Amino acid sequence: MPLQLNLLHEEFTEERQRKRDPLKLGMMALGAVGALMLVFYGFRAYQTLAIKNRLGAIEEEWAKVEPKVTAAQKRAAELNDIINTTKVLDSMIESRFFWAPLLQKLSGCVAPNTQLTNFDGTINVNKTVTLTIEGKATGAEPRAAAEEFRQLLSEELGKKYRNVRAEFKILEDLDTAVDVGGTSLPVARYIITVGLAPQPDSETNNSTRSDQALAKK
Amino acid sequence: MTAIGKLSKDQIQKVLLSAIGFVFLLYVYFTFFLGPLSRSRATMEKTMVDLQNKLGSSKTEMRRTASLEREAGTATARYAALQALTPDGAPIAWFPPRIKTFFANEGIDKAAAQLGNSDNPKEPELSGWSKYTWLISLPDADYAALGKAVADLENSEPLLAIDRLTIRTQPEQPQFQQVEMAAINTIQKR
Numbered sequence: 001m002p003l004q005l006n007l008l009h010e011e012f013t014e015e016r017q018r019k020r021d022p023l024k025l026g027m028m029a030l031g032a033v034g035a036l037m038l039v040f041y042g043f044r045a046y047q048t049l050a051i052k053n054r055l056g057a058i059e060e061e062w063a064k065v066e067p068k069v070t071a072a073q074k075r076a077a078e079l080n081d082i083i084n085t086t087k088v089l090d091s092m093i094e095s096r097f098f099w100a101p102l103l104q105k106l107s108g109c110v111a112p113n114t115q116l117t118n119f120d121g122t123i124n125v126n127k128t129v130t131l132t133i134e135g136k137a138t139g140a141e142p143r144a145a146a147e148e149f150r151q152l153l154s155e156e157l158g159k160k161y162r163n164v165r166a167e168f169k170i171l172e173d174l175d176t177a178v179d180v181g182g183t184s185l186p187v188a189r190y191i192i193t194v195g196l197a198p199q200p201d202s203e204t205n206n207s208t209r210s211d212q213a214l215a216k217k
Numbered sequence: 218m219t220a221i222g223k224l225s226k227d228q229i230q231k232v233l234l235s236a237i238g239f240v241f242l243l244y245v246y247f248t249f250f251l252g253p254l255s256r257s258r259a260t261m262e263k264t265m266v267d268l269q270n271k272l273g274s275s276k277t278e279m280r281r282t283a284s285l286e287r288e289a290g291t292a293t294a295r296y297a298a299l300q301a302l303t304p305d306g307a308p309i310a311w312f313p314p315r316i317k318t319f320f321a322n323e324g325i326d327k328a329a330a331q332l333g334n335s336d337n338p339k340e341p342e343l344s345g346w347s348k349y350t351w352l353i354s355l356p357d358a359d360y361a362a363l364g365k366a367v368a369d370l371e372n373s374e375p376l377l378a379i380d381r382l383t384i385r386t387q388p389e390q391p392q393f394q395q396v397e398m399a400a401i402n403t404i405q406k407r
Contacts, residue, residue: 022228026235030242037246044251048258055261058268069275072282079282079289081342086292088342089299089376092403096378100368107360115391119384 097123097198105160106133109153113139114146128163131194138178142188146171150192161196169193302376303405308332308349312402316353319373323366325358333399346405350380355396360384363396376403 006012018024099121110116118134133153137145146168154166170191177184224232304311313330320328333350337343355363363384370377381399 021231022224023231023235026232026238030235030238033239034242034246037242037251041246041250041254044254044258048254048261051258051261051265055265055268058265058272062268062272065272065275069271069278072275072279076278076282076285079285079293082296083289083292084342085345086296086299088340089346089403090295092378093375096371098368098371099379099382100364100371103360103364103367107364115386116384117386119382121382123380 095127097127097129101160102129102131102157105156106153109149109156111145111149111152113137113142114149128195128197129161131192131196132169133192133194134190135192136174136187136189138180138185138187140185142173142186143171146188146190150190153192153194157194157196160199162199163195163197165195166192167194299376300405302374303407305407308335308347308402308404312349312351312404316351319370320355320366323369324362325355325366327356329354338403343403346403349402349404351400351402353398353400355394355398357387357390357393358396359392360394363394374402377401 102121106116106119114135114137116133116135118132120132122130124130135146135149137143137149139145150166150168154164157166158164168190170189172189174187174189177186179185309332312332316330317328320326331352331354333352335347335349338346338348358366367379367382371379377400379398379400381397383397385395387393387395
């Protein structure tokens with residue numbers, strides 16, 4: 001084997017050391033990592049730009065839709081208000097107590113030998129009705145005539161209303177007498193109190209008529 | 218001996234310098250470049266999702282409003298009819314004449330209406346409405362005409378409810394009755 005002499009040993013060593021310079025290697029690594037980071041940043045920036053474009057398109061679409069949506073929401077709130085108010089008003093209209101049918105029933109119960117002098121009707125807080133009916137009855141038995149009127153009233157009102165109670169508050173004979181066909185007959189004075197509650201669906205006919213009246217207007 | 222042990226002092230300084238440079242690069246990259254970009258992207262994505270949700274719900278909202286508009290047709294017409302029962306102006310100005318005319322048309326010439334009181338309804342839905350209590354007096358009314366008039370009044374004025382009714386015969390003219398009514402009328406605020 002031939003003997004080789006390295007006469008440039010020092011120069012080779014310096015060359016090797018120059019190549020292995022940590023600063024140079026570090027800078028190269030730094031540059032490589034920096035380049036990778038830059039590429040990644042560019043990729044992310046491109047993605048972000050795409051998102052920005054999509055966002056711009058959606059914002060543009062929203063700008064077109066928003067006034068319509070706001071108007072729709074406002075209109076929906078308005079319609080809900082109208083529906084709710086109409087419901088409450090309708091329930092008020094339907095829950096009214098109608099006096100005309102009561103007056104009709106009352107007039108049907110008054111026999112020729114009785115007379116009404118006072119009528120007072122009030123709707124209570126619990127929607128029941130209290131009537132105070134004052135009148136006079138005459139005949140051979142004026143008290144019996146008054147009782148007959150009370151019974152007929154109770155019976156007739158019971159056909160249309162619930163929980164009808166008709167009671168005498170006062171029933172007294174009067175000193176005065178009336179002349180009927182040349183015969184003098186005694187007179188009794190009475191006050192009847194009546195309590196009743198309207199049937200839930202007893203006023204349907206009247207409600208329908210109210211609706212028709214409203215439709216005409 | 219380890220690799221670091223073989224390095225000269227100058228080389229160790231260079232390695233440290235490179236390491237510091239690397240840390241600095243990372244700091245600058247994440248703090249001034251990638252961080253703000255990611256934050257901006259996250260904000261945009263969040264805004265986009267919000268807007269997409271709003272767009273989705275807005276379509277539903279608009280469909281619902283259109284459907285509500287169709288369903289509310291009857292209620293709207295009825296509400297308009299109820300509103301039309303309230304003329305313009307103060308109720309004290311138009312209600313008494315209206316009642317007087319109404320009873321005159323029913324054959325009861327003497328009629329007067331006085332305002333008892335006014336109040337706001339308890340129902341929150343009726344915030345735009347008021348309740349007026351009127352005292353209506355008919356000094357000379359025939360019972361039959363009164364019954365018909367009351368029926369017509371109840372049917373033609375749906376927002377009016379008679380709360381109290383008093384009928385008294387007149388001693389001198391038993392064929393006529395003296396009538397007083399307390400009626401509550403629900404009137405739209407104008």
